[in-house]
Amino acid sequence: MNDLIPAWERIEAWLRQHQCTSELSELHPPASDEAVQSLQDAIPYPLHPHLVQWLGIHAGAPMYDASIWPDRYVPYDVEALKGGPEHMEMMLEEFNEQRDEDPEQWILDPWADPLWLPIAGTNTGESLLIDHRPGDTYGNIIEVDYEGNEVTAVRWKNLGEMIRLMAEALESGSPMPYSRQYAYVPQLDEGPPSYLNWKLERIPD
Template sequence: MTDQAGVAAAWDRVEEWLSRNAPSDYVALRPPAEAGEIEEITEYRFDLHPDVATLLRRHDGSGQGTGGFFLPGDFCLYSAAQMRDGQRGMERSVAWSLEGEGVAQFTVRQGVTMSGDDETPFDAEDVGLALVPFDAHVKWVPIGRTASGDELVVDHREGDAYGSVRVIASGMTEAAPVWWDSVADMLQSTVTALETMSPLTSVWGGRMFPETAEVPGGGTVLHWELA
């Protein structure tokens, strides 16, 4: 799914809300990314999702100091360079998993596991959404993280998952779940919650409420409180 107009419109509202209510997050937004920096993220491996490019043309991510962690779940936005490095990290993670022992427990390709030259068929219901490995795919582009290291990734695989926003958390034992169907959906859900000061449902099922907090030395940031 792609909705560049929806991304731009929702982003305008997010910026407006931050400027009035969480100025420390607003000033943490970086200037736009350069075209070359955006191209380097996937570097002709596959086409970068237009919604991600739209985000970066507005701001090259957000600062990761006092402010900038304003997305639900207290995620910041990565810069183009961080997205590029994150995608290369995905490639390395997949390559390492394939080189190690116990490949069959990870590798699922169209209903079969691969172990050496053997193929063992599995029912689709048995393997579910298993990937190689659970927390990485060469067509996942990380777009943000929390202070503790959890990441948001945009799925670039063809099909129904294209453009969806997934969450990678430490200790996962299953495929990274989809939180939003698109970047536009992520921003629209976020700004609606902010404008109405109403809760969002987290990817894990709990509710999180937007709150603002004063920071040492002055300034105000947005924080999402789990209920």
């Protein structure tokens, strides 16, 4: 579980080595203990330890100026995270309303759950969430993409795994696993300024 912190240190070292400092500088500094506690007080279930570790490194970023995570995802700050449960409630109501309109033909899995917490988003509406349900799914990173073939899909086992795979991909130049069909390939755009781009590529059959 402690792999997240050294893995992120490797990512920051790679970014600095390749002069990708503009987006890195946009990330917020660590959240204070008081800020993390205020977040926990606003969330009706214990925060996943990986999220707490992440907030101890960077407390999110301004939307949408630090898309270091794959596919332009920007991690939410503490105030945005506090709104996660209410957002999930709204999304679940939307899902139930749409399903109830034609229940016999409805085939989509729910795209919200009271124990899913949105942790990052894009400027086109996709979200990453941490699954806080107990059991085998605990900690899973779920992607919600209303325009994708799968509205919801588990992308990584947990946040620590996601960040570790990012670090390994940057250091080796190898693809970062994403789904059965696709992977993210890190690319350096030398600018100026230099910045990191993650290209989604199909895995050869």
